[in-house]
Amino acid sequence: MSDLDFSTLETLSVTIDQHIAHIQLSRPEALNSMIPIFWHELPATVRKIDEQSAARVIVISSQGKHFSAGMDLSVFTQMGKDFVGEPARRGERMRRMVLELQDSFNALESVRMPVLVAMQGGVIGGAVDMVCAADSRYCTADTFFTIKETEIGMTADVGTLQRLPHLIPQGLVRELAYTGRNMGAVEAKECGFVNQVFADQQSLLEGVMKIAAKIASHSPLAVTGCKEMINYTRDHTVADALNYMAVWQTGMFQMPDIQEAMSAAKEQRKPVYEELHNKISGMQRK
Numbered sequence: 001m002s003d004l005d006f007s008t009l010e011t012l013s014v015t016i017d018q019h020i021a022h023i024q025l026s027r028p029e030a031l032n033s034m035i036p037i038f039w040h041e042l043p044a045t046v047r048k049i050d051e052q053s054a055a056r057v058i059v060i061s062s063q064g065k066h067f068s069a070g071m072d073l074s075v076f077t078q079m080g081k082d083f084v085g086e087p088a089r090r091g092e093r094m095r096r097m098v099l100e101l102q103d104s105f106n107a108l109e110s111v112r113m114p115v116l117v118a119m120q121g122g123v124i125g126g127a128v129d130m131v132c133a134a135d136s137r138y139c140t141a142d143t144f145f146t147i148k149e150t151e152i153g154m155t156a157d158v159g160t161l162q163r164l165p166h167l168i169p170q171g172l173v174r175e176l177a178y179t180g181r182n183m184g185a186v187e188a189k190e191c192g193f194v195n196q197v198f199a200d201q202q203s204l205l206e207g208v209m210k211i212a213a214k215i216a217s218h219s220p221l222a223v224t225g226c227k228e229m230i231n232y233t234r235d236h237t238v239a240d241a242l243n244y245m246a247v248w249q250t251g252m253f254q255m256p257d258i259q260e261a262m263s264a265a266k267e268q269r270k271p272v273y274e275e276l277h278n279k280i281s282g283m284q285r286k
């Protein structure tokens with residue numbers, strides 16, 4: 001098991017209760033901007049939650065007026081100082097850095113449980129990259145989404161341009177990316193980027209926690225199978241995905257869980273499922 005201690009995180013706060021892991025971006029005074037350590041803490045936290053097997057669903061929300069202002073602007077200032085020297089080596093260093101940043105949000109896609117995001121206010125730049133990698137998105141009426149990168153002279157590079165075209169129409173992605181304009185909550189709901197818009201932060205969190213609780217009440221193996229299949233289907237042909245489904249099912253058809261679901265329904269009680277197992281100790285990445 002990873003030795004990450006949630007209580008020492010600088011940019012996040014984490015609670016796990018009733019099979020729901022709640023990760024909050026916890027720097028509201030700095031608009032939850034993404035400082036360097038955030039990019040390490042988020043994937044490490046998600047992977048630790050995965051290893052612990054206590055949670056069956058992850059909810060990400062944030063404290064304060066804005067969900068997140070994206071990359072902290074000081075990072076760009078620092079990069080201007082750091083990225084000097086021989087061009088090819090400088091380029092290779094940049095390539096590695098972008099891959100590492102991408103890996104932080106890939107963690108939301110590769111984690112076994114669904115990730116729901118609850119957003120308010122500005123969801124800017126890197127924050128759009130981040131929420132595109134989640135399973136489902138919810139927001140308050142005052143939320144707006146901005147592919148800010150274009151406006152500050154760069155191409156978004158951490159997943160928005162790769163994932164957003166799978167979530168909303170191509171023409172709209174292109175308009176949002178080329179113009180860098182804000183997309184408000186109503187438009188985000190209309191185009192299917194968010195599932196639901198809530199009046200305020202309190203009703204948002206209550207509503208998202210209800211959805212999370214429903215997910216957590218199901219067999220974690222059945223739910224992880226859904227996530228695996230939906231992710232795979234996005235990136236493959238229907239024929240390949242059907243074939244994978246058939247092979248998956250030969251190993252993952254969960255007779256005990258099906259029997260438990262049926263017994264629980266008959267006896268009018270909540271079903272009790274075995275958790276997914278932890279990794280073999282000593283095999284986890286640090």
Ligand SMILES: C/C=C/C(=O)SCCNC(=O)CCNC(=O)[C@H](O)C(C)(C)COP(=O)(O)OP(=O)(O)OC[C@H]1O[C@@H](n2cnc3c(N)ncnc32)[C@H](O)[C@@H]1OP(=O)(O)O
Pocket residue numbers: 030031033034066068069070071072073074101122124125126127148149152157158
């Ligand atoms: C790989 C990822 C790439 C990226 O993420 S690229 C995008 C980087 N992010 C930005 O360019 C964010 C630009 N900021 C904004 O659009 C707006 O701001 C907000 C919508 C986030 C908030 O607007 P409002 O509520 O009107 O506040 P305010 O007066 O604009 O800002 C309050 C203070 O917050 C600082 N701030 C805003 N964003 C950032 C940031 N990303 N990193 C560091 N500081 C930030 C401002 O400068 C200011 O500071 P002071 O009060 O000292 O004037």
